[in-house]
Amino acid sequence: MSLLRYGYVTGPILGVLWAFVMATTLAVLLSFTTGEAFRPGLWGCLVLGALVGLAAPENRVGWLLAVGAAVLGVALSYTPVSPIHVADTVGLGGHLAAGVGFGVGLAWPVMVMMAGAARGALNRHEWEEAVIRFLTGFGYIFFTAIVAIPFYVMVMTSLKTQGELIANPLDFSIDLSQGWDLFRSYSELFRDFNFGQYMWTSFYVSVLTVFITLAFSIPGAYAVARLKFRGQKSLSRSILLIYMVPMIVLALPIYIVFSMTGLRNSITGIVMIYPVTTIPVALYMLQGYFRGLPGEVEEAGLMDGLNRLQVIWKITLPLSLPALASVSLYVFMIAWNEFLLAFMLLDDPSKFTLTRGIASLNSSEIPRQHLMAGAVIATVPVMALFLGLEKFMTRGLTAGSVKG
Template identity: 50%
Template sequence: MSREHLETNIIRILRILGIIFFIIIVAFPFYWMIVSSFKSLEELLMRPANLWLDIRKINFNAYYEVLFEHGFSRYIANSTYVSIITVALSVTLATVGGYAVTRLRFRGQAFMSYSILIIYMFPAIVLVIPLYVVFSHMALRDSIHVLILVYLAQTLPVALYMLRSYFQTLPVEIEYAGLIDGCSRMGVIWRIIIPLSAPALASVALYTFMIAWNEFLFAFMFLDTPEKFTLSRGVVQLAGSVHLSKQLVMAASVMVTVPILVLFLFFERYLVRGLTSGAMKG
């Protein structure tokens, strides 16, 4: 065996071992979370180091308690409402704004085009205090709709940037043909741009939904009434309760995590296609 062949085999083995190691590091917390959520309190206390789940002893009591005794059915409804409204507003505004920045000519277009992501120069922790003070003075702080507004401001710049890059790859001749056939600008967007941009729109929608569903900092600072809590805020309140069973926190964490994982796995191809389609231009 030549030295080059030996080095190639060693690198291949090390690469496989590294991938397996990182998969275990990433997957183990999710595995332990799911397993613990199906165990009874007695089993967790008597055998805390047991990493396996006996199928014959699967217990759904933790999910029932979390949903109906700790108000998580309401938190799920709140998170779903906030996420869907944020996605609808962000995708709509980003589509119109991205098209305007890409195709229309107006004063300040170049500055607006290159300053879309300027808000991301400021960490969320820097913005949360001024927003907290402003919304408190306006008596708007404890409101789900204010949370939607904050999430929209948080996700819209990236959505605009992604769609602008994608729109730049679309041939402008198709739009000219639509205008010649009598379409207005909005007609061109609705009948031509949106159908051609389905992968990019799907990736923007998934990104926005993930941000709105998982976000904690603003929900923690702005929401005080338990009936208005989102899932992430509810999990923290549940984890801070006195005399709380571990499996309840694990069941609540599963409820937060699984919907996002399912959506990501289902729309992964659209996400990758949408992120890479505008990579050559823009």
């Protein structure tokens, strides 16, 4: 371990490791965007990674190292020791993209990792700082890839024709010359598969689920958080037990009961059963927020002549708007994305929710790009809603964590 704590040892090791990370990332990225074959090269990564890692400690001219690595990356891309092997059909542009991208993507992060480190002996702080920076960069790339690659494949597949998918299923590049014709799968979904109705049904059901959930969870959470009664602590701790029961366990009983009562294959039945999955988590989230509100404000309202319901309506709820908005958004996303109950209870296409409608596209008679287009339609609205309100949602969920 003591041998590793030298800049001329730690630098090359981190450089080689980062070279493999960058070569793999760029190879996947270029393959997806161009449809050509790119793959990481072992010897090129070893050579360039070690050289850059050796030059990174005490480097004062970062841009020069990046330029040198880029030039070497381009030059080696034509040799057997290329860090990124390029297919013979790829032209100069592909070689430049691979070489320059690899060189800059290797040199700059390695210099950041080794910033402040000497070529000689490193103290514990310097060595750990370099390793942590490497792990941080690797984590960003790894988890971004996990999220981005499936979504990218889904979007690109939705823009393909059936002939293109049959000719090369792994070609995820895009032909912009087709113009608006790229979105033909989406227009066909709304024209031929009634996806507009599916979206409206999902929106309608999700909004009703939010209102029903809040109607039950607000008084329930307030009672658990504020009122004193026997079994209060046990009830508070057991709220999530219902949520922890897998819905698949309850699927058969729900199906039987809904069939016997005539609620199966109806929007009313869906609206009745969805809150069962959302009320427990809403109760749990709101009770924590209510506990964080200052009780003195409510006591002052009671002393001024307000009854308990008036205190809740005029004092507690206005103070809880951030939490209520956060819970509403969370419940909306649960209802919008719910599939199991909709798949089990709905058979009439005129009453399908969006997720149930997408499941109906999973057929050998329907082109695969339509299924992917349906998945994009279901994902993008709720993703945009979440990303747009993420800060507000986080603030609402954490505002009650500090009492007073």
